[in-house]
Amino acid sequence: MDRLTSPRTIKYIMEKYGFHFSKSLGQNFIIDDHVIERIIDGAEVGGEDVVLEIGPGIGVLTNALCESAQKVVSIEIDKSLIPVLGETVGHHDNLKIVNQDVLKTDVKALIKEEFGDRKPKLIANLPYYVTTPIIMLFLEERIPISDLIVMIQKEVADRIVAGPGTKAYGALSVVVQYFTEPSIVTRVSRGSFMPMPNVDSTVIRLNVRENPPVTLLDEEVFFLTIKDAFGKRRKTLLNALSSGFLKLTKEQTKLALAEVGIPENMRGEVLTIDEFASLANAIAKIKGATNGADNT
Numbered sequence: 150m151d152r153l154t155s156p157r158t159i160k161y162i163m164e165k166y167g168f169h170f171s172k173s174l175g176q177n178f179i180i181d182d183h184v185i186e187r188i189i190d191g192a193e194v195g196g197e198d199v200v201l202e203i204g205p206g207i208g209v210l211t212n213a214l215c216e217s218a219q220k221v222v223s224i225e226i227d228k229s230l231i232p233v234l235g236e237t238v239g240h241h242d243n244l245k246i247v248n249q250d251v252l253k254t255d256v257k258a259l260i261k262e263e264f265g266d267r268k269p270k271l272i273a274n275l276p277y278y279v280t281t282p283i284i285m286l287f288l289e290e291r292i293p294i295s296d297l298i299v300m301i302q303k304e305v306a307d308r309i310v311a312g313p314g315t316k317a318y319g320a321l322s323v324v325v326q327y328f329t330e331p332s333i334v335t336r337v338s339r340g341s342f343m344p345m346p347n348v349d350s351t352v353i354r355l356n357v358r359e360n361p362p363v364t365l366l367d368e369e370v371f372f373l374t375i376k377d378a379f380g381k382r383r384k385t386l387l388n389a390l391s392s393g394f395l396k397l398t399k400e401q402t403k404l405a406l407a408e409v410g411i412p413e414n415m416r417g418e419v420l421t422i423d424e425f426a427s428l429a430n431a432i433a434k435i436k437g438a439t440n441g442a443d444n445t
């Protein structure tokens with residue numbers, strides 16, 4: 150067989166195994182060796198590392214990971230790729246392939262079973278249709294991983310690293326930056342994939358924080374504050390926060406904004422993560438006081 154990144158190999162696999170690309174599973178395979186090198190370099194995969202991969206496809210990235218890492222576990226949803234992976238990467242004795250949907254897998258249990266107390270690096274060329282749900286699953290569920298090095302749609306990567314006051318800044322930026330320290334590893338053009346997608350990609354690295362960057366009274370109130378502030382982007386904070394999931398009255402919202410010195414007519418898109426934390430703490434106090442009053 151030719152190199153795994155060669156379109157000829159993909160054609161050979163399609164003929165031998167009757168494999169067809171599934172658009173709905175986000176199957177765009179890497180056909181550029183440099184991209185693989187840049188992912189491995191960006192992820193700094195060494196012989197001490199254990200790796201969890203999502204969506205090995207025909208195994209291009211998997212193969213390189215097995216050559217660099219101590220152990221690799223790859224989760225692939227598509228049953229028709231399992232025999233293909235047997236031929237392309239089955240010879241690696243440090244690889245385990247799990248034929249499952251990552252979103253329906255008890256990943257914490259899988260990590261415990263395969264890696265014990267070690268935190269793997271999550272490395273993947275993610276399917277576009279579930280990029281954000283997969284990233285949020287790992288962060289919100291606090292699945293024990295040290296970093297995520299993932300290839301995602303360029304626009305999503307830009308949103309993740311964006312700062313306050315920019316067009317790309319939104320709830321995704323604040324929430325991902327709360328859990329991790331993000332950085333761009335490399336840009337990848339659409340021509341590096343087969344079939345060629347309609348969008349360009351970016352490899353992003355998210356280093357999971359050991360400790361949160363802000364002190365919160367109530368994490369749920371913090372997330373709801375962000376959701377409300379960006380949910381109605383064109384509204385002022387006063388209007389957005391008093392008509393959203395937090396269920397605050399106008400008076401309560403005015404009180405919270407005044408306590409932290411944020412003008413009522415400001416918009417959420419200019420607040421830093423520290424300002425969101427202060428505001429959420431003021432809201433948590435007001436809500437706590439109201440709940441206390443209700444109970445008496």
Ligand code: SAM
Pocket residue numbers: 174175176177178179203204205206207208209210211224225226227249250251252273274275276277279
């Ligand atoms: N890693 C390969 C590469 O870079 O060439 C393939 C990447 S392709 C963008 C995404 C892969 O994820 C496909 O193999 C697809 O079948 C798989 N996939 C899609 N949804 C999945 C899910 N929910 N759970 C696990 N794998 C999934």
